[in-house]
Amino acid sequence: MTVNLVPRASRALDRAVELTGDSKTDTINRALQVYAVLEEAVSKGGEVVIRHSSGDQEVIRFV
Incomplete structure (x- = not known):
């Protein structure tokens, strides 16, 4: 399988690899599962909410 990434997605992949130390393949596999x-x-009908260490919460919306 070949994946063509737009520049923004390519930068996100590079950042995720940098943060996790995983390979690009492993990072893409995990991202798709998530x-x-x-x-x-x-x-x-659920929501995706991030709870920050400060206790603040942020609802994530997918567009």
Whole structure:
């Protein structure tokens, strides 16, 4: 399989690899698994919320 990434996605992939130390292949595999879980939750009426260390919460919306 070949994936053609737009520049923004390519930068995000590079950043994720830098943060995790995983290979690009492993990072893409993990990202797709996470995306599927998040999309399923949202499709069932759920929300994706990030709770910051300060206690603040942020709802993530997928467009």
